[in-house]
Structures are given as structure tokens and as C-alpha cells.
Amino acid sequence: MDWNLLGLSFVAVFLSELGDKSQVAAIALGGTSNHPRAVFLGTAGALLLTSFLGVFLGATTAQVLPTQWVKLLAAVGFLIMGLRLVLTPAEAD
Template sequence: MDFQLLGLSFITVFLSELGDKSQVAAIALSGSTKSPRPIFLGTAAALLLASFLGVMVGQGVAEVLPTHLVKIAAAIGFGVLGIRLLWFNQGEHSETDFSE
């Protein structure tokens, strides 16, 4: 087993999930019940399933498409999302007057 890859994927997922809306939902659910164990098991199972599906889809894509093409597509996708967020959200916020 490649422990360096295991550690890298653990750290990446752990850091990306901190403060995520799923964590906020788990906090809200656990605050409204006296038994946190089912909430922990449910959220852990959901994260495992989502990660499993991501790995399976990633493996399938890696067998069909070359890595550099996937990286280019991801870079273009992130660029389009970034431009969209910067460009189109400015118009929505400019109508709000915070000076009052």
C-alpha cells in the first residue's frame, strides 16, 4: 500500500471538508437529538459513499482520457467558474447600498 498517497488523500479530504455545509448540517442534526451515534454513522457513510463514487468515476475517466486532457478541462472549468463568480456577482452586489 502506498502510505504517502493514503496520507495525502486523507489530508486533502479532511481539510476540504472542514467547515463544509455537510458538517454544519451534522452539527444541526446532533443538536436536535440525544443520540449522536446514528448521526455520526450516517454522515461518515455518506462521505465514504461520495468518496467511493468519486474514485470510481475518476478511475473510469482515467482509463478513457489522457491525464493532461483531464487537467486542461479542470483548469478551464475552474477558470470559467472563477470568471463567472467575479464578473456576474459584481452586478448583483452593486445594486445594494450599504451606506445607510
């Protein structure tokens, strides 16, 4: 097992999930439920499943497409999202 990769993956996902809307939803569900253990198991299971799907799709894509193409597609996707965030006017409340 590559312990450095394990640690890097843990830190990256942990930090990216802090303050995420899924965490806010878990807080809301846990605060209104009489069964916090069920909320924990449900949210943990959902995070595990989405992480598994991401790793599976990433590994499959890496086997089908050259690495440079995957990096280029990711860069273009992030560029498009960034431009949309910058150029889209904010809605007035």
C-alpha cells in the same frame, strides 16, 4: 500500499471538509437529535459513498481519456467557476 498517497488523501479531504456545509449540517443534526451515533454513522456513510464515487469516476475517466485532457477539462471547469464567482454581482440582503 502507498502510505504517502494515503496520508496526502486524508489530509486533503480532511482540510477541505472543515467548515464545509456538510459539517454544519452534521452539527445541526447532532445538536437536535437524541441519537448522535445515528447522525455520525449517516454522515460518515455519506462521505464514504461520495468519496468512493469520486475515486471510481476518476479512475474510470483516467482509463478512457488521456491525462492531459482530464487536466485541461478540470482547468477549464475551475476557470469558468472562478470567472462566474468574480463576475457575478452579489445580491443585496
